[in-house]
Amino acid sequence: MGPKRCSGGACPSGDGTAFTLGVLFAPLGVVAVSLTVSLARGRWAWGRRRVWGTVGCGLLLGLVPGRLWHDSLYGPRLDAVWAAPPDRPSDVRGVGNWGVGSTLVRARSDGLTAYNTRDGQERWTLAAPPRQSVCALGARTGAGTGLVGFAGYRQPCASVALVDLSTGRTRWRRAVTVEPGAGRIALADGTAAVAEDTAVRGLNAADGRETWRRNLGTGCRAGAVDASAARVLLVEQCEDGHAVRMRITSLDARTGAPRWSAPLPVASRPEELLVLSAEPAVIALRESDARGTAAVLSFDGEGRRRAAVPLSGRRDDLVLSAGTEDFAARPAFTAAVVRDVLVTAVEQPGDTGAHRVAAYSLRDGGALWDRSFEDDVAALTRGPDGNAAVLTRRFSDGTVRRLDPRTGTSVGEPEPIGGEDRLVGHGAAELYDDGHGRVVVNRDGTDDHPPAFGARPR
Structure with missing residues (x-):
């Protein structure tokens, strides 16, 4: 079969x-x-x-x-072998996650908790400072560390800390003034980047000392910042009266020197801005002007714009994230950049949810393939084997599917997750491969869906 x-x-x-x-x-x-x-x-x-x-x-x-x-x-299947206990108190929600080897770090508003992905045992916890909450997370980790920001009630992020993900120990903490949310702090190899009101600063990952600063011009602010191992990607927004300009710049992570810079095709404020990849540079941008730019834009290593994939095309609407139901500090995108291909969940007219996955070339923006499922697409990520890994959900049952990003053909057979009922929650979810099986993290772990669970091949 x-x-x-x-x-x-x-x-x-x-x-x-x-x-x-x-x-x-x-x-x-x-x-x-x-x-x-x-x-x-x-x-x-x-x-x-x-x-x-x-x-x-x-x-x-x-x-x-x-x-x-x-x-x-x-056929092949996955059995749930552990599930984290329910979140308490009942008003907390997951705000972001990191998966590093056999360690899963789940950030809630009140702190970080690390689990052993082999058996689900709690490895460590790091509480947020008194009367503060987790407000930002770096999208990537580096050298077994992660960058986290903390903020008071309705306040900007007041500090960032570099956390050792094997022990939960704080390596260093520095005062900052950063807007809460995604795309405000980033971690390259050896450098932490923070986007403040008037400047982007590079901090030495070893001790938190400032190593470089890029001042922003008058009327300018950082719209988003992200990082790869060697680059920091900055999206800058400037206003002069009613005129709005935006620019994307790739910086050397070690020195802050610009490698390339390019203007973005906008004339109004951005309504949506997501960094999908720092290297190659891929962003999703939607202007507040309904007739303005609304596309995923890709750039080459010299800053030349390559592709523009419409967020709403003739056939599909791209579903890049869970929106307001997503992890607030580090979204779990239902899209992944795999080499020169964007693989993303999509909806078509008449769909009641994202039941489809499609791929587009980041060279020219052309549609490559699409797949339809009866289930909702709950999570999508790039697997360690270079294929796209998709978690589909029917009610609370999940199935993991691997797809070739170039053709959309199945790699192996679907792997349904069994062993327990009500595993995959109804909000945002994130899928990880720890080398031995799958780990799924739910945003809402206060109900009868676990905050996280691990599944292994039967």
Whole structure:
């Protein structure tokens, strides 16, 4: 059956399905045992004890083909082997996550918690300072560390800290003034970048000392900042009266020197700005002017604009994130840049959710392929093997699918997640591969969906 197995939607998951199939086969088992015993004894009159014994044997016999049929429907599957305890207090939400090897770090508004992805055991916790909350997270980690910001109630981020992700120890903490939210702080190899009101600063990752500063012009502010290992990507917004200008600049992470800079095609304030990749530079930009730019823009290593993929095209609307239901400090995009391809969840007119995945060339913006599922696309990421990994969700059942980013063809078979009910929540989710299986993180872990769980191949 191959890739066609459960191809349209979520494969059945959980032992409840196997039990149901077994019950359906149980009467056949009873009949089979009864006929066998009757033929062997040559008569039909039995005692009560023998009748009940035969019924019991038949029920057990019926469970076997039911279970085998169930397993044949599955093919490869993942079993949930651990689930984190519910979030408490009940008003907290996940704001972002990092996955580093066998460590999952889940940030809530009140601090960070690290889990061992092998067994779900809590490795460490780091509480936010008194009367402060997690306000920002760097999108990437570096050298086993992550950058986190803290803010008071309705205040800008007042400090950033570099955290050792193996121990939870704070390496250093520095005072800053940074707007809360995504795209405000970033971590390159050896440098932490923070976007403040009038400047972008580079801090030495070893001790937090300022190593460079890029002052912004009059009327200018940092719209977003992100980083790769060696580059810091800055999107700058400037206003002069009613005139609005925006520029994207790639900086050397170690020195802050500009490598290239390019104007963005805007004439009004941005309504939406997301950095999907720092290197290659890929951003999503939507102007407040309905007739303005609304596209994913890609740039080459010299700053030349390559592709413009409309956020709303003739056939599809790109669904890059969960919007207001996403992780606030570090969004879990339902889109991934894989080499020169953008793979993203999409909706078409009449769809009640994102049931499709499509790919576009970042060289010329052309559509490459699209796939349709009966399930919602809950998470999408680039896997360690270079393929796109997609988590689809039907109710609370999840299925992991791997797709070739160039063609959209399935790599291997779908992997339904079983072992427990109500695993994948209804808000934003994030999918990780720790080298031994899958880890899924839910934004809302206060209900009967776990904050995070791990699944392993059966």
